[in-house]
Amino acid sequence: MLSIGTLARETGTKVQTIRYYEQIGLMPEPDRSEGGQRRYGRDELDRLAFIRHARQLGFHLDAIRELLNLADHPDQSCAAADSIAQRQLRQVEQRIARLEALRTELKRMVHDCEGGTLADCRVIEVLRDHSECLTDHTHIGA
Amino acid sequence: MLSIGTLARETGTKVQTIRYYEQIGLMPEPDRSEGGQRRYGRDELDRLAFIRHARQLGFHLDAIRELLNLADHPDQSCAAADSIAQRQLRQVEQRIARLEALRTELKRMVHDCEGGTLADCRVIEVLRDHSECLTDHTHIGA
DNA sequence: TCGGATACCTACAATCGCTGTAGCTTCAAG
DNA sequence: CTTGAAGCTACAGCGATTGTAGGTATCCGA
Structure with missing residues (x-):
């Protein structure tokens, strides 16, 4: 269970940016600790890494959204x-x-x-x- | 005496953009017609052309501001x-x-x-x- | 177990360089 | 004198973050 700060460090993202991705629906709403802090697992880490990599390649968030949808349905055509x-x-x-x-x-x-x-x-x-x-x-x- | 629309056409700028440049102090406040519409002269046309050209070269507005200051004082060093x-x-x-x-x-x-x-x-x-x-x-x- | 540093929370404003909108007024041509 | 284009102000929105203020949670050493 990773805190948002750890996730940020691992992926080279700012904490604010992660919350922003959540807000626009690019990242899912994660579990929370008892005190209400975000806790992430490996899936979310992977997803964020995917997003960041795509951003670094210059993809717009809209395109990334599409790519994520595609990645979630691996049976479709390439x-x-x-x-x-x-x-x-x-x-x-x-x-x-x-x-x-x-x-x-x-x-x-x-x-x-x-x-x-x-x-x-x-x-x-x-x-x-x-x-x-x-x-x-x-x-x-x- | 040029209207803002003419100035826009001559320089390939949107009218809104000219007003924006005025707002942020990149273009001076021009004279006005009796009814309150902006009237420009050759100086303003040249200044705007300079700004647009610099923008097309990718200069940030801050850098353009500096360049304009420099251009106004031709005695200083290059x-x-x-x-x-x-x-x-x-x-x-x-x-x-x-x-x-x-x-x-x-x-x-x-x-x-x-x-x-x-x-x-x-x-x-x-x-x-x-x-x-x-x-x-x-x-x-x- | 306590205290304090650090990290986290929400909500909102600012960045950059424009562009678009709404609702009104002025101008120029016929 | 009328009409339609062009102008006016004031403000909101874009994309992708980043920063702020004011408060709460968590963790680690003593």
């Missing part, structure tokens, strides 16, 4: 899980492509800046004048 | 602006590295999945068992 992972892979590849474009432009900015005064600073200038920009940044969002 | 850009470049490079690791792992997951039932599904399995994981995912955050 296709659904696979398509979620493929969607995720495509998203990761898109993000990489976008970031590589940003990297190019930032490198150029930094490289061209030769440490005079701000009046001639390439960094400021490039930001000021979009037309100098090679990158197609349509809709980036961090 | 070093501060350069170091902000370099920090940004490093962050982008880190993100790329992390995403590339994810891509590798996702590719492996997807590739190994050969369309049986979920009981043998690599996608689920890899997520379940972190020890199969090649990636160092310290703190990813999408």
Whole structure:
């Protein structure tokens, strides 16, 4: 029987985050001690580890919910899980492509800046004048 | 004298976003028409274009605030602006590295999945068992 | 067995960078 | 002068946490 703190430590999760997962129904309501504290077993540990791993792979909580449903019904076809992972892979590849474009432009900015005064600073200038920009940044969002 | 809608169109920004930037002090409070509607000039247009471009390069609003302060004082040294850009470049490079690791792992997951039932599904399995994981995912955050 | 440190509890607010809504007023074209 | 688009304020919501305040439980050493 694990306390929430132990579970947190084992899975590299914050305590608050575990309670949040419970609140949104991603983790089940666990047993409680006499005093009302949460007590977890191995199942919950595994489930949380699954969630965290998927999060680290960049899956949204919605996708994780789907994957958990799938994992709970092992008789179904693999296709659904696979398509979620493929969607995720495509998203990761898109993000990489976008970031590589940003990297190019930032490198150029930094490289061209030769440490005079701000009046001639390439960094400021490039930001000021979009037309100098090679990158197609349509809709980036961090 | 530009309306907020025109400004939005010219810079590819939503009207709400412009008002939000004003609210957090990133854009100045503009003049108003007799009826109380915002009227902008060229300065504000340039400033907003600068902000949007920096956002597209992934700069946080805090960093943009710094860059704008710097841009307003062209006599100072360029070093501060350069170091902000370099920090940004490093962050982008880190993100790329992390995403590339994810891509590798996702590719492996997807590739190994050969369309049986979920009981043998690599996608689920890899997520379940972190020890199969090649990636160092310290703190990813999408 | 007691005391105190630590961990836990609930409930709620804040983060970041917007975006959407409701209910009203102003503007510009016909 | 009318009408419809665009503007106004104020506020709520997103996703995925994280932090706070104020109180309770648990555990370990003395």
